[in-house]
Amino acid sequence: MKNMKNILKRKQDILVGSSKLNYENKSVFDKKKFMIENMSSNKAFVYMAEQNKLSENERIELLAKFKDKYEKYRDNWVNSLEVKNKTKPLSIDIEIAAICDLACPHCSREFLVTPDKVINFELYKSIIDQAVKLDVPSVKLIWRGEPLLHPRVKDLIKYAKESGIIEVIINTNGTNLYEKKANELIDSGLDQLIYSFDGGTKQTYEKMRPGRFKKNNFEDVYNNIKNFHEIRKKKKSKFPITKIQMIMTKDTRNEVDDFYSLFNDIVDDVTITQYNERGGNINDLDEKTKNKIIHYLKENELPLTTPYMVDINNNIFVSLKRKPCEQIYQRLMVTYSGRVGMCCHDWGARHGIGYLSDEAYKEEEAKLDVQNKIQKNQKGFELLKNAINPKNFNEPKKKIENLEEIWNGDELNKVRNLHENFKIDSVPVCKECTFKDTYDWKLINI
DSSP, rough: OOOOHHHOOOOGGGGGSSSSSGGOOOOOOOHHHHHHHGGGGHHHHHHHHTTTTTHHHHHHHHHHHHHHHHHHHHHHHHHHHHHOSSOOOOOEEOOOOOOOSSSSTTTTOOOOOOOOOOOOHHHHHHHHHHHHHOOOEEEOOOOOGGGGGGGTHHHHHHHHHHTSSSSSEEEEEEOOOOHHHHHHHHHOOOOOEEEOOOSSSSHHHHHHSSSSOOOOHHHHHHHHHHHHHHHHHHTTTSSEEEEEEEEOOTTTGGHHHHHHHTTTTSSEEEEEOOOOOOOGGGGGHHHHHHHHHHHHHHHTOOTTTEEEEETTTTOEEEEEOOOOOOOOGGGEEEEEEEEEOOOOOOOOOOOOOEESGGGGGHHHHHHHHHHHHHHOOOOOGGGGGGOBOOOSSSSSOOOOOOHHHHHHHHHHHHHHHHHHHTTGGGGGHTTTTOGGGGGEEEEOOO
């Protein structure tokens, strides 16, 4: 086997995870450090200390254990391909709401039919209970939809924190982040709130994030985010940490400075997320950059489908090979119905690896219902007219298992084995995946 460590080594910081905006040499927010330094305010710690009526010395010991557990979790996350932790996932992504009130043109919902559903509370509790039994430190309550549309979102967060989950994260578009909801999220013990907000101007934002059922206004969402900051400050709460991210596309690429100026003072962390540009999307680029790439590919006798990427600094990269993915050692993804997928990049959980509930068997029915509404051009579905209901790549045997069985099961281990032997393209969903960290990028000088 090839030297894994050398192959996985990343030379450009810009390619690690999200493209963090280091604006005018200002330091990037250190989430790990913040979480550890403020662990005494973490609701999971607070609940456990109060429930067990701990003495001061016992509280100190428990706090040290929480800090150590979180630090090990983050270290293992970063080094997941070297650690290859097969005993438990480091995080569980739970789709508490598949429904969304926006119709963003770059979202998977525009291409793959997605049910307008929310998770059953009892199923959610079962998932959290299983995660706690596995000693999973983190859950992320997001996937294809808008989590704040779940009517019991505050109860979902509180249950996870009371159960001992150290880190609970939510991604939101911010459209429903009204004052009441803001107070509920803070009081529930949420650890991180991530805003998705594409555009540094009103025109671009409203183009990138149109509403499904009513017009989505730049000013409304911006004020929601600003007001949340003020409410958190008024409550003197350290949590949730707030982060805002913009996907870098041809429409947003020139608005980085505007984006930073809008949010620098009202969120903890400003991030530019690399849109996974690759072969086939070449028309998304401006003419000058597109022509540069085409010229380079032709000159080097490379196919026009060669994956490419343009970073925040307009550096151009191409990739001639794939490398193993870290996601299969980090997390599991659970849909609202209990269907389990390998990661959040498998939109639709098309490569299923297990079921936590018999409701998962009915997910196709929910998709067909949405597809019928799209065909009838019903209100709220007309912007989804290009969405299709594709066949799944992998269907496990129809039996109910738990997270531990699925994590250690044959379905996932087959995929891991193929990745470890550099046969990532043998897995259909991985072959078409645009997750940029699985490409071996080469900076080209043109």
